[in-house]
Amino acid sequence: MALSGLILFLVAGLVFLGTEILPGDALEATIPKDERIYYTAEDFARMRAELGLDQPALVRFLAMFRDLVTFDFGETILTREPVVDTIYHPGLNSLLMACVALVITPAVAVSLGVLAALNPGGKLDGFVSGATLFTYSMPDFVVANIFIVVFALQLGIAPAILLISESDPAARILAVSVLPVLALVVSGVAYQFRLVRVGMEDALGSEYIERARLSGIPEWRLILVHALPAALIPMLNGTAQFVAGIISGVVVIEAVFKFPGIGLELVRAISQREVPTVQAITFLAAFAVIFGNLLADVSVLALDPRARRTRHV
Numbered sequence: 001m002a003l004s005g006l007i008l009f010l011v012a013g014l015v016f017l018g019t020e021i022l023p024g025d026a027l028e029a030t031i032p033k034d035e036r037i038y039y040t041a042e043d044f045a046r047m048r049a050e051l052g053l054d055q056p057a058l059v060r061f062l063a064m065f066r067d068l069v070t071f072d073f074g075e076t077i078l079t080r081e082p083v084v085d086t087i088y089h090p091g092l093n094s095l096l097m098a099c100v101a102l103v104i105t106p107a108v109a110v111s112l113g114v115l116a117a118l119n120p121g122g123k124l125d126g127f128v129s130g131a132t133l134f135t136y137s138m139p140d141f142v143v144a145n146i147f148i149v150v151f152a153l154q155l156g157i158a159p160a161i162l163l164i165s166e167s168d169p170a171a172r173i174l175a176v177s178v179l180p181v182l183a184l185v186v187s188g189v190a191y192q193f194r195l196v197r198v199g200m201e202d203a204l205g206s207e208y209i210e211r212a213r214l215s216g217i218p219e220w221r222l223i224l225v226h227a228l229p230a231a232l233i234p235m236l237n238g239t240a241q242f243v244a245g246i247i248s249g250v251v252v253i254e255a256v257f258k259f260p261g262i263g264l265e266l267v268r269a270i271s272q273r274e275v276p277t278v279q280a281i282t283f284l285a286a287f288a289v290i291f292g293n294l295l296a297d298v299s300v301l302a303l304d305p306r307a308r309r310t311r312h313v
Contacts, residue, residue, distance in 0.1 A: 004290045005069075007286065007290065008068075008069070008283065008286055008287065008290070009065065011282060011283065011286040012061075012064070012065050012068060012279060012282070012283060013061065013065075015278060015279055015282045016057075016060075016061045016064070016275065016279065019270070019273060019275050019278055020057055052077075053077070060275075064275070064276065064279055068279060068280070068283045073087075073276060073277075073279075073280040074276045075276065076274050076276060076277060077273075077274055077275065077276065078272070078274070083276050083277050083280045084280075086265065086277060087262060087265055087277065087280060087281060089166040089167050089260075090166050090260060090261045090262045090264065090265040091261075091262050091265075091284070092170075093166060093173055093259065093260055093261040093262075094250050094254065094259075094261035094262040094263065096170055096173060096174065097173075097177060097180060097181055097184065097250065097259070097261065098184070098246055098247070098250055100174070100181050101181055101184040101185050101188060101246060102246065104181070104185050105184075105185050105188035105189050105192060105242075105246075106192060106235070108185065108189050108193075109188070109189045109191075109192035109193045109195075109196055109235070110192075110196050110228075110232070110235075112128050112132075112189070112193050112196075112197075113192075113193050113194075113195075113196025113197040113199075113200055113231070114196065114200055114223065114228065114231070115128075116128050116129065116193075116197050117196075117197050117200035117201045117204060117231070118200075118204075118223070120201055125197075128193065129193075129194075129197070132189065132190040132193045132194060133190070133194075135186050135187065135189075135190040136187065136190035136191055136194075138187075139252075140183065140184075140187055140248070140249045140252040140253055141252050141253075141255075141256055143183045143186050143187060144179075144180070144183045144252070144253050144256040144257065145256060147179045147182065147183050148160045148179070148256070148257075151179055152179065158176075158178055158179045159176055159179075160257075161257065161258045162176050162177065162180070162257050162258055162259050162260070164176060164260060165260060166260035166261075168260075173260075177257075177259065179257065180253050180254070180257045180259050183249075183253050183256075183257075184246065184249050184250065184253055187245060187249055188242060188245065188246060188249075191238070191241070191242060191245065192235050192238070192242060195234040195235040195237075195238050196231055196232070196234070196235050198234060199230065199231035199232065199233060199234040199235065200227060200228070200231035202230075202231075203226075203227040203228075203230040203231045204223075204227050206230075208226070209222065209226060209227055212226055232299075236296040236299050237296065242292075243288060243289050243292035243293070244289050247285045247288060247289065250262070250263055251263035251266060251267075255267060262281055265277070265281065266278065266281045266282075269281070
């Protein structure tokens with residue numbers, strides 16, 4: 001818990017520092033340059049005082065972090081709208097897309113990893129390993145743009161830009177979000193497949209699997225009941241990186257497809273120097289990574305008896 005709190009504090013501090021070193025502040029980012037001639041220095045000083053921008057950076061950061069740890073994200077600097085209201089619908093949309101990807105990705109990765117490990121060096125193993133290595137090396141925005149060119153521009157079976165509102169029903173958002181979800185799944189499968197394949201190959205070559213095979217256990221039961229749980233452990237150990245990749249991928253892919261989610265809201269908040277909104281989004285993202293890692297640790301304890309014995313010792 002202490003380490004998790006330290007991580008959240010460091011994330012909040014780095015994000016705050018990153019927004020502080022940007023030129024200008026929320027007030028200057030909102031007022032166009034050609035309109036600033038109508039404001040005097042006294043006007044800017046008064047407005048900064050009203051918005052709390054005249055306070056020292058450390059005071060503003062500590063007050064903001066105090067609110068973050070209680071999940072009180074405060075108000076936006078300029079409009080005085082609750083931050084929760086500004087990120088609610090975009091957050092739900094991004095969560096919807098991420099949840100679909102989190103369900104599809106492990107299922108595809110585990111299936112391909114098991115099939116490839118059953119015949120190492122075979123045609124399927126070579127093809128899938130090469131394809132996943134290629135896709136894993138490509139940034140998310142490249143995958144997204146390839147999907148747009150192929151499926152939207154060439155084949156015309158999906159929209160390139162999503163013309164939907166952030167408050168549309170979930171069914172409508174999912175109906176037009178096939179390409180963003182697939183682009184998100186591709187990167188996740190490429191990462192998790194390699195972990196599952198290595199884990200499955202090691203499990204199938206272990207002594208306890210050989211003893212179980214000699215005892216006459218059916219091959220399908222040997223694979224699904226005895227080898228697969230052990231093969232999932234490397235994948236679960238990489239859950240933190242996988243969840244972080246999903247979150248970063250959501251931001252990039254939303255920007256490419258104009259998906260009305262938290263990624264576009266984050267870009268808007270950064271451009272307008274809305275530090276409370278940026279802090280809220282990054283804090284929730286860091287919390288999601290920590291929570292996902294905690295669930296992975298619990299799953300490893302459930303699947304690996306050696307880990308349980310180590311904890312008891």
